[in-house]
Amino acid sequence: xxxxxxxxVPPQIPPPGYGPRPLGDDPAERVPITNPIAAIEAILRQxxxxxxxxxxxxxxxxxxxxxxxxxxxxxxxxxxxxSFSGHEQWWAAPVKISVGLLISTLICLPxxxxxACLSGSQARLAEMFGLVAGLLMLMTLLLVxxxxxxxxxxxxxxxxxxxxxxHLLFWFVATIFGVRFLNAAFAHSNARSSxxxxxxxxxxxLVMLQMSAALRPLIGRSEEFLPSASEKKFFLxxxxxxxxxxxxxxxxxxx
Amino acid sequence: MLTAVKPAFSVGxxxxxxxxxxxxxxxxxxxxxxxxxxxxxxVGAGLYGAAMGSWREPLQSLYTGIKxxxxxxxxxxxxxxxxxxxxxxxxxNVTLRQSLGLVLFGFxxxxxxxGALSPVALFLVWNTPPLNAATQLTSPEYGFLQxxxxxxxxxxxxxxxxxxxxxxxxWAGNAQIGGRVLFAWLATNLFLGSQVCWVLRPFLWDPAGxxxxxxxxxxxxxxxxxxxxAARRLIF
Numbered sequence: 001x002x003x004x005x006x007x008x009v010p011p012q013i014p015p016p017g018y019g020p021r022p023l024g025d026d027p028a029e030r031v032p033i034t035n036p037i038a039a040i041e042a043i044l045r046q047x048x049x050x051x052x053x054x055x056x057x058x059x060x061x062x063x064x065x066x067x068x069x070x071x072x073x074x075x076x077x078x079x080x081x082x083s084f085s086g087h088e089q090w091w092a093a094p095v096k097i098s099v100g101l102l103i104s105t106l107i108c109l110p111x112x113x114x115x116a117c118l119s120g121s122q123a124r125l126a127e128m129f130g131l132v133a134g135l136l137m138l139m140t141l142l143l144v145x146x147x148x149x150x151x152x153x154x155x156x157x158x159x160x161x162x163x164x165x166x167h168l169l170f171w172f173v174a175t176i177f178g179v180r181f182l183n184a185a186f187a188h189s190n191a192r193s194s195x196x197x198x199x200x201x202x203x204x205x206l207v208m209l210q211m212s213a214a215l216r217p218l219i220g221r222s223e224e225f226l227p228s229a230s231e232k233k234f235f236l237x238x239x240x241x242x243x244x245x246x247x248x249x250x251x252x253x254x255x
Numbered sequence: 256m257l258t259a260v261k262p263a264f265s266v267g268x269x270x271x272x273x274x275x276x277x278x279x280x281x282x283x284x285x286x287x288x289x290x291x292x293x294x295x296x297x298v299g300a301g302l303y304g305a306a307m308g309s310w311r312e313p314l315q316s317l318y319t320g321i322k323x324x325x326x327x328x329x330x331x332x333x334x335x336x337x338x339x340x341x342x343x344x345x346x347x348n349v350t351l352r353q354s355l356g357l358v359l360f361g362f363x364x365x366x367x368x369x370g371a372l373s374p375v376a377l378f379l380v381w382n383t384p385p386l387n388a389a390t391q392l393t394s395p396e397y398g399f400l401q402x403x404x405x406x407x408x409x410x411x412x413x414x415x416x417x418x419x420x421x422x423x424x425x426w427a428g429n430a431q432i433g434g435r436v437l438f439a440w441l442a443t444n445l446f447l448g449s450q451v452c453w454v455l456r457p458f459l460w461d462p463a464g465x466x467x468x469x470x471x472x473x474x475x476x477x478x479x480x481x482x483x484x485a486a487r488r489l490i491f
Binding site: 044045138141142144145146148149152153155156157158159162177180 | 332333334336337339340341343344348443446447450451453454474475476477479480
């Protein structure tokens with residue numbers, strides 16, 4: 001006879017969104033999200049609850065809360081980015097990262113709505129805005145998770161190019177999780193195909209990368225807050241210049 | 256009698272624990288388990304570190320005996336938030352506290368194995384030609400010792416992580432999700448752990464000067480940068 005009572009099995013996290021189940025068929029998904037902390041909990045553990053809440057009337061408060069969390073988290077990560085150079089970058093990097101993320105989102109929002117409509121999605125513009133706010137919140141939350149690692153590296157290395165590559169890696173991982181959330185939510189909008197969304201994701205990532213070049217320097221230092229009109233560069237060209245400068249710096253160090 | 260006396264954790268019970276027992280521990284808010292895990296890391300990794308450093312001199316032995324457990328604990332804490340977020344995102348419903356407990360448990364098993372291997376490491380060090388004025392960074396005895404002691408750590412690390420696998424699989428209800436979480440935790444811990452060890456070096460010996468706990472020069476550069484540079488020099 002087995003004397004051990006069965007252990008309570010924790011509820012399994014449902015797949016992010018794909019599948020036959022409509023949003024809100026589980027009563028737990030219909031529990032309102034009342035504050036930013038609950039929104040954080042929901043996006044990590046119950047993404048379907050967040051998707052359902054964004055479809056309800058009066059989702060504006062939830063969207064504002066998610067944007068607030070995204071701004072706070074991007075400011076925190078920005079401080080870690082700025083800790084590499086110190087001085088004016090303590091405040092400049094957080095401001096640039098936070099503002100850059102918001103502007104990138106605003107630039108890309110109209111195209112997301114148009115691509116979604118072209119794909120047959122029934123989502124409203126406000127819902128799309130909410131989903132992108134969720135993407136931003138998840139991305140920046142993960143960046144805060146990476147912050148201790150980024151801080152340790154920024155205190156040990158002296159090479160801007162290395163730190164840039166590391167931040168890029170963290171941003172890429174965070175973006176993948178954010179995009180997963182968006183993809184899952186999109187699957188519930190009756191879209192016929194995800195080609196439009198995939199195209200938009202590429203555009204959004206390119207805009208964010210270019211934003212990092214337009215708002216440079218984020219990691220190193222410069223006499224000017226933003227590059228002048230004559231210093232405009234495509235982000236690939238900026239990376240190549242950084243790598244080149246880093247290589248020359250290293251070569252001089254080895255002489 | 257007002258309170259029941261809780262049985263203390265023993266090393267045997269700790270190492271033999273099956274997935275069910277582990278889940279019970281994780282479900283309870285048991286400070287005793289955390290204390291046991293931290294103590295296991297401090298004692299186990301400390302003994303192994305002391306054996307490593309003894310090749311140089313007693314002071315290095317003391318420093319490495321402190322630095323090795325410190326590296327493990329800093330990695331656990333540094334990645335705590337990230338690991339706690341990655342688990343639910345990958346489909347495993349654990350709280351931040353539980354994910355931190357699981358990672359700490361894996362490291363504690365690693366440390367217990369290292370502690371058990373410390374006499375072997377000490378024997379190895381004792382059999383290695385002693386450090387003298389002629390020893391260089393390229394000397395075969397130094398290379399052998401580095402490699403052998405690192406292999407022990409790798410074996411202990413893999414075994415410690417493997418102990419988490421049945422629990423993660425059962426908890427997730429799906430081998431694929433359990434595997435993804437385990438892989439993500441391994442990757443993040445390896446990434447941060449490498450750099451923490453890089454900053455806390457040397458663990459064995461540095462010809463640059465007398466033993467110091469942390470030298471200012473060790474705070475420059477990163478593990479991955481150095482590996483990349485070495486590869487670049489080899490290839491180009």
